[in-house]
Amino acid sequence: MAGEWITAPLEELVDDIMDRRGVTPLKLGSDFTSAGHRVISAKLMKESRLDLSADEPRFVDERTYKKWMNSPLLADDVILTSEAPLGEIAYIKEQLDWCLGQRLFGIRTNKARLFGRFLFYALKSEPVFNDLTSRATGTTVQGIRQSELRKVQIPVPPLAEQKAIAAVLGALDDKIELNRRMNATLEAMARALFQSWFVDFDPVRAKLDGRKAVGMDSTTAALFPEHLEDSPLGHIPKGWRACMLGDIAKNVSITFDFKRTPEVVFINTGDVLEGDFLHSKRSLHAGLPGQAKKSIRPDDILFSEIRPANKRYAYVDFDSSDYVVSTKFMIIRGSKEIHPRLLYRILTAKETLDEFQVQAESRSGTLIFPRKSVEGLFC
Numbered sequence: 292m293a294g295e296w297i298t299a300p301l302e303e304l305v306d307d308i309m310d311r312r313g314v315t316p317l318k319l320g321s322d323f324t325s326a327g328h329r330v331i332s333a334k335l336m337k338e339s340r341l342d343l344s345a346d347e348p349r350f351v352d353e354r355t356y357k358k359w360m361n362s363p364l365l366a367d368d369v370i371l372t373s374e375a376p377l378g379e380i381a382y383i384k385e386q387l388d389w390c391l392g393q394r395l396f397g398i399r400t401n402k403a404r405l406f407g408r409f410l411f412y413a414l415k416s417e418p419v420f421n422d423l424t425s426r427a428t429g430t431t432v433q434g435i436r437q438s439e440l441r442k443v444q445i446p447v448p449p450l451a452e453q454k455a456i457a458a459v460l461g462a463l464d465d466k467i468e469l470n471r472r473m474n475a476t477l478e479a480m481a482r483a484l485f486q487s488w489f490v491d492f493d494p495v496r497a498k499l500d501g502r503k504a505v506g507m508d509s510t511t512a513a514l515f516p517e518h519l520e521d522s523p524l525g526h527i528p529k530g531w532r533a534c535m536l537g538d539i540a541k542n543v544s545i546t547f548d549f550k551r552t553p554e555v556v557f558i559n560t561g562d563v564l565e566g567d568f569l570h571s572k573r574s575l576h577a578g579l580p581g582q583a584k585k586s587i588r589p590d591d592i593l594f595s596e597i598r599p600a601n602k603r604y605a606y607v608d609f610d611s612s613d614y615v616v617s618t619k620f621m622i623i624r625g626s627k628e629i630h631p632r633l634l635y636r637i638l639t640a641k642e643t644l645d646e647f648q649v650q651a652e653s654r655s656g657t658l659i660f661p662r663k664s665v666e667g668l669f670c
Contacts, residue, residue, distance in 0.1 A: 296448045302441035304405040309397030321355040328356040332392035333372040336379035359390045367407035369398045374434030382411040409453035485636045540625045542660035547586040547615040558616045560595040563605035582618040590631040592623040599647035606635045
């Protein structure tokens with residue numbers, strides 16, 4: 292019947308499931324190279340896309356690539372993680388001569404039955420995702436075998452409806468991706484400005500040289516001193532002072548009052564990344580883990596106390612009255628001596644993160660709220 296939706300197991304809807312899990316250059320008689328065909332892994336799968344900046348790139352040569360892949364990744368293929376984590380997906384828009392690395396499936400649909408981009412969205416839907424995870428095995432790490440993946444039930448509307456649905460959702464995703472790239476550009480600009488003003492002190496040095504500060508109006512330029520002076524951190528603008536982090540900020544821990552609301556947004560350390568909150572899903576507090584205890588407020592800075600180099604931090608710039616966060620977060624709250632946005636920039640600067648990582652490594656990966664001076668910290 293025209294327009295009728297059916298449900299079918301994935302194996303009836305695909306031409307191929309590329310399963311190269313466990314393949315390594317060593318097993319193919321080779322090794323990684325400095326250039327060539329990129330090897331992608333589950334580490335690059337984030338927020339339904341391939342984030343190529345999430346891991347150091349690895350490559351193999353042409354001979355190894357031909358042994359590794361039976362076919363290149365084609366436009367309209369879907370990539371799915373098999374474990375750690377299970378169920379992350381990405382959609383391939385153009386042919387790629389990459390190798391599928393550890394913990395990845397490449398799914399190529401039968402175009403007479405199923406449009407790849409529709410499958411991408413189907414796998415993100417709650418019923419299909421629940422079916423996928425219900426077929427997983429493992430205690431410490433949940434994973435799915437190809438034989439079980441093939442049994443996952445997929446909704447199958449007529450092709451015209453599939454393409455219409457995928458087109459609408461795809462347009463929204465394209466807009467989201469454009470906004471993400473714009474935000475990344477703005478973030479890079481903000482970091483460059485911070486480096487110029489508060490690390491290199493370019494406005495002060497311009498005044499010392501009798502020059503006009505680049506890209507700065509006279510009102511803003513007037514806020515910067517005309518001279519530098521010595522400090523424990525080296526030369527800093529005159530009138531500024533070097534200080535310890537504990538002098539201008541504290542690590543607060545205020546227990547969330549669950550009596551206020553039946554539903555909350557729980558944020559664990561994996562739910563923030565480089566300033567972004569990755570979800571805002573509400574849930575009943577009865578089923579939350581034991582570490583869901585801390586309350587937060589606007590202008591707080593969340594900072595994971597575990598492995599600072601992973602950049603699990605965020606700035607609270609919204610009404611967070613119904614947010615509860617993990618006890619694995621430090622909640623850093625600045626004093627009146629420093630603007631919270633400036634404190635956030637200092638704490639997330641590369642130099643600071645590097646120092647935090649050194650401190651954490653000396654404590655088996657855990658960072659204790661650091662009270663000593665941090666490079667570039669002044670007020």
